[in-house]
Amino acid sequence: MENLLSWSTKENLSDGVGKVKNENVLKIIEIINSCDQETRKRIEDDLVESIYQTATKITSRCVKKKKNGIIDFELKLDQLFTSRYFGFPIMLLLLTSVFFITIKGANVPSKLIASGLFWFEEHLKSFFILLNSPRWLTGFLVDGVYRSVAWVVSVMFPPMAIFFPIFTILEDAGYLPRVAFNLDKLFKWAGAHGKQALTMGMGFGCNAAGVVSTRIIDSPRERLIAILTNNFVPCNGRWPLIIMLSSIFVAASFPASISSFAAAGTVLLITLFGILITLLVSKFLSKTLLKGEPSAFKLELPPYRKPQILRILYTSFIDRTLFVLGRAVAMSAPAGGLIWILGNVTLNGKTLMSYGVDFLQPVGKAIGLDGVILLAYIIAIPANEIIIPTIIMIYSSGSKMIDLELDQLKELFIQNEWTVLTAICLMFFSLLHYPCSTTTWTIYKETRSVKWTVISNLLPLTIAFIVCFMVYRIGMLLIGS
Helix, strand or coil: CHHHHHHHHHHCCCCCCCCCCHHHHHHHHHHHHCCCHHHHHHHHHHHHHHHHHHHHHHHHHHCCCCCCHHHHHHHHHHHHHCCCCCHHHHHHHHHHHHHHHHHHHHHHHHHHHHHHHHHHHHHHHHHHHHCCCCHHHHHHHHHHHHHHHHHHHHHHHHHHHHHHHHHHHHHHHCCHHHHHHHHHHHHHHCCCCCCHHHHHHHHCCCHHHHHHHHHHCCCHHHHHHHHHHHHHCCCCCCHHHHHHHHHHHHHHHCCCCCHHHHHHHHHHHHHHHHHHHHHHHHHHHHHCCCCCCCCCCCCCCCCCCCCCHHHHHHHHHHHHHHHHHHHHHHHHHHHHHHHHHHHHCEECCEEHHHHHHHHHHHHHHHCCCCHHHHHHHHHCCCCHHHHHHHHHHHHCCCCCCCCCCHHHHHHHHHHCCCCHHHHHHHHHHHHHCCCCHHHHHHHHHHHCCHHHHHHHHHHHHHHHHHHHHHHHHHHHHHHHC
């Protein structure tokens, strides 16, 4: 291959203007076509690299440039960010930092918004009572619909309002193309497109936004792979549950001095596992349902830019945060009403919710969970944000969703036979289960296919059951030993 590259670039470009003899071109094509697919891809990559190297040499001989400190600094940054030794650690460090800032920064505004919305709930309920509204109507609209929407807004809006601007700054500054460059080989191994790294990154904020961002991939096959696997990275709706469980169960198993690091490490490991599943499922799809050769992804790294604050604010808040939040609210409102109905309508002395729990209990126990958790996930298909309050409502035998402090939550869960293993299984299930209805609807709008929309739900659900079953069985064996 080195001889071929030398012959095609050094000899034939030695005159400096790129003249190539026709017979040599035919010989090169004949040699390349006789190779297997993997070798052809390697030759293609090496040819492109050789052309760039030759162009750089010609430029250095023909063009004289004044020394530019900014250009030299950018080259050093690229050598650092795309280094085979430091590229991935820097990515993980930035990812952890973004998570830390999002989690810590969202806590206070989330509580303030929740306090304000639930304060308004009391006045809204008083208003309905003043109107002599029937009790069932007040319960349905206030305790069901309104409270569900309040939970979604208070939990979802602050993290998105922090995460999306940070993500947009990294995008605007030119760092995200470096991430795609680092992950390109992994996605190429999986038979997917290198740009899937960017769409996966968008999924951390919202999977619906991640699905929409797959439009940057030109190949329909590779775009479909990116759409079907975007669900395997946790979105804003799943962060609260994963963070809560890592804080009150996993961190409690470590000394207080390192408990916070243990919780953050758990969240990071869950995230990395989601990325691993993304690669493995992409590989599976590229070898089975979506066979084909990965298209070439030659990324010319753009220069670093000063982020445009006004554009960032518009893109992050209007195009992303408010757009996604609006969809989530529209989906969560009817879900809240359904929760109230299931918790208040009785049949033979039992609520409809109790019948659902009893039916799902054997399946839940088989994967380290219980019927309450599975029912909560079914009810919360419109919005993952209402999973926690739904679980609390069922365990508390109440007729409406309530809010509890972390210590009270842990006590409630332990009373219902939760263990650290239950928390771990639930974190995996939360990571891998089917997408919310907002994302499902977005998948249909992007693919215009009922078939692929159904697969996008059944595939992650199947993987979630398999992973949780294996984790639970392994955990039980370790505990038993």
